[in-house]
Amino acid sequence: MSEFDVKIGVEIHVQLKTKSKMFCSCKVDLKSEPNRNICPICTGQPGTLPTPNEKAVEYAVIVSRALNSKIPDFLYFSRKNYFYPDLPKGYQITQYGISTGYNGSVPVIKDKEVIYFPIERVNLEEETAKSIYVDGKVFLDYNRCGIPLLEIVTPPVFDFPDILISFLKSLRRTLIYLGVSDCNMEEGEFRVDTNISVNLKGATLDSRVEIKNLNSFSAIKESLEYEIRRQKEAILNNAVVTRETRLWDEVKKETRAMRKKEFVEDYRYFPEPDLPPFEVKKEWLTKELPLLPDYYFRELIKKGADSKEAEIIISSPFLADFTLKVLEKFSFQKVKGWILTEILQYVDDLESLRELPFSFTDFILFLENLEKGLIPRHIGQEIIRISMTEKVNISDLIKDKVEIKSASEVDKVVEEVIRENASVVEKIRAGKVSAISFLIGQTMSKLKGKANPKEVKEIIEKKLNIK
């Protein structure tokens, strides 16, 4: 048993997918040239006033509901004061005291079960500018400044990095299913700050270290593992673990001190005087939520998927929905190879899969033809390959590849094959019935696969008077 207590909590920042910024009407577009989408409000010019974006508030409420949070009757914003050029007003408009959502939870899939981890609060705030440091100067791009941002905070309830990663993946997936953010980690749309304290079992000392701006799951895992090691070693050597903010160095694979950690009073929070409270609209609370990943997971398990298969399928909300529709007509065992192997081998980024080159109806037709034996397996694989790589509709390919020959055409070819393979025919007549598969293969090859192998077999057997 470990002699240490490890406690990890996280703060996640999620950029919301709105057309305009949180407190001004500037376009949200991070692909624009620097400082293309700016105005007097998001550049903090004196005398300007903020107006909150209704969509962003609605999204924050929707996320809070999906995370099983309590939502107050009214909301207001606060000022978090800090002086830094990435927020030129000198403060960030955020939530303090009252959150959009609080005391929520995130369902996490573990083996075949769904377990819940607590969420302390869901706050709505504004994003900061992008800063580039060059030779003692900072170059600022305010296109990012003011984009609506959700801050989701957990208490320190995670003991191991692995379970935290599962939690983060579940949360991220839920946000993608809700359609409030693409959560692209490389683009910084889903960033994680972790806080970690390692203490000797039973000790009450809390030396919380924060690691900031982690934007990949591997960075989160590696930085935590490093930090747990570092803090344990420090404790064993009677050294003091300072309460501080550290940065993860991706190259050296280590954390390094950035600054002393602030206390909450350093930010001098107070209610934002420019934005009086406003009521949470009833429609935000009653609007039907999309089906969430844990629902799809449970349904897939019920239909016979194992947890690994179900997890792959629910990586994409589109695929989860598509698969469940298919499973209304076919068993999971019958379709799993086609979906998980044949289709997904051509998908590079499963999470961003939003469509397939064929409709659900076309895919059902394809599966029906397979089941009837009208499409041989290898032709089916070829159809999927062409459809996925050349973006061709599957039904056109079925018509093209599986134009089933008429019985008389098949009959003619069978005659030909029997004539050309007299020695094989002799062997079959002498009792080596298994050699019939050679004749079936020859016939199918001449017909370019456009026949039902079962029918071909029956015709050959009839002609050779066997059975």
Add this chain to the structure above:
Amino acid sequence: MELEKEVKRISELARIKIEDYNYFVENFLKILNLFKKINELDLENEKPFFYLEHLKTELRKDEDIEFADRELLFLNSPEKKGNFFVAESPIELG
């Protein structure tokens, strides 16, 4: 003594330089005593309020509108390079 520490901390947070701490401690105590008196009131059934005026924030539709005169915004910047606002870096990168 405890109160003097508190005043020192608040002056740091507020970025205010105080020379005569005794004066501030004395006045701060008066304010705290006033709050003590307020705390004697029974406010259990009172709704908290954060603003004196009964105003409500109006929310804006999510529509993007371009600000026409972006160049004007650069006038308050200490420096401009290309499309960037440029300032002295507040941190030293090690």
